[in-house]
Amino acid sequence: KEERKVFDREERMFRLALGLLLCTLDVRSYGVSAFAPPIQETSLMFQHVTQSLQTIPTSDLLLASSSSAAASASAAGISLPVFSDIGVSLFEQYKNLLATSPLTTKMVTGGLTAILGDAIGQAANNKDSSSPQPYDTRRAISFVLFDMAYRALQHWAFPAITEACRGQYAVALLSTVGLSSIADNNVGILAAIEQTMANQLGIVPFLYYPVFFSLTTIVQGASMKEGFERASSIFIPLMKRNLLFWVPIQFVQFRFIEESLQVPFVIVAGLIWTIILSVVAGSAKAPEQPVVVMAEEEEELKVEMAMAMESIIMESETAVRSKMELEGSEQSRVQ
Numbered sequence: 001k002e003e004r005k006v007f008d009r010e011e012r013m014f015r016l017a018l019g020l021l022l023c024t025l026d027v028r029s030y031g032v033s034a035f036a037p038p039i040q041e042t043s044l045m046f047q048h049v050t051q052s053l054q055t056i057p058t059s060d061l062l063l064a065s066s067s068s069a070a071a072s073a074s075a076a077g078i079s080l081p082v083f084s085d086i087g088v089s090l091f092e093q094y095k096n097l098l099a100t101s102p103l104t105t106k107m108v109t110g111g112l113t114a115i116l117g118d119a120i121g122q123a124a125n126n127k128d129s130s131s132p133q134p135y136d137t138r139r140a141i142s143f144v145l146f147d148m149a150y151r152a153l154q155h156w157a158f159p160a161i162t163e164a165c166r167g168q169y170a171v172a173l174l175s176t177v178g179l180s181s182i183a184d185n186n187v188g189i190l191a192a193i194e195q196t197m198a199n200q201l202g203i204v205p206f207l208y209y210p211v212f213f214s215l216t217t218i219v220q221g222a223s224m225k226e227g228f229e230r231a232s233s234i235f236i237p238l239m240k241r242n243l244l245f246w247v248p249i250q251f252v253q254f255r256f257i258e259e260s261l262q263v264p265f266v267i268v269a270g271l272i273w274t275i276i277l278s279v280v281a282g283s284a285k286a287p288e289q290p291v292v293v294m295a296e297e298e299e300e301l302k303v304e305m306a307m308a309m310e311s312i313i314m315e316s317e318t319a320v321r322s323k324m325e326l327e328g329s330e331q332s333r334v335q
Contacts, residue, residue: 106263107148113271114147121278142219154263167191192255
């Protein structure tokens with residue numbers, strides 16, 4: 001039942017994240033319904049968005065998302081011009097910060113979303129717990145430090161991955177099995193798939209998780225044994241969740257998002273993932289298991305101990321008596 005609760009919560013989070021992403025890409029086509037797309041419609045919606053985005057520059061697309069939302073709201077009888085203008089203005093200011101201080105901006109953005117995601121994760125843990133715990137500041141700090149470090153890595157890694165994986169490996173593989181025509185017509189899609197797999201099967205299992213488990217263990221003051229046991233017990237299920245959540249999101253990232261906005265894009269999507277990560281693997285310390293002894297059990301234990309002591313005393317007295325009798329019989333025989 002507990003696993004089902006976690007699965008249902010993650011499914012709702014995934015639907016929300018997918019709806020928000022699709023709404024950002026093409027709000028005008030789906031309106032408010034994009035915020036909660038049914039699972040059976042996801043493939044059709046993604047196909048439509050893919051076709052509609054092939055000729056639209058990414059910067060124009062993202063800037064148009066606010067005006068598209070305003071148009072959808074206007075069609076529904078809702079007036080949102082002020083919020084639309086504020087959104088465009090904030091986005092332009094944020095792009096200016098990315099242009100002037102890209103690394104610092106990405107790291108600060110990642111740290112802020114990590115605080116929010118972990119706070120929601122801690123609240124979710126307390127909601128499902130019979131004994132709620134106070135806000136864990138060291139846990140929050142560990143998430144902030146890790147997220148900021150990982151955003152710095154992404155700042156340098158994403159351009160390198162994009163440069164190294166341009167679809168040439170997938171094209172060569174398809175050509176060897178006689179599908180060169182399909183490969184030549186879908187180089188962009190194959191490149192995005194290569195880049196996504198390079199990140200998810202290369203950086204994530206061999207760098208992301210080792211650093212995450214090590215850093216959170218050290219900052220939260222847990223022992224190396226606790227950190228190792230935690231990592232070995234949840235790495236496989238966490239990696240499965242990671243692939244299910246991030247593969248479609250990073251395909252969109254590498255296929256449609258311009259390079260300067262790729263890290264902010266995954267930070268926004270990563271807010272949902274930070275909540276999942278905090279809920280599943282937030283605490284580095286093993287939960288304390290208090291020993292509760294009921295009054296009746298304590299009384300029974302005292303009675304059993306008293307009986308055991310009495311039995312030991314009786315056996316000792318019997319042994320002493322037998323020894324004395326034996327010594328007396330030996331003396332009489334000598335006499």
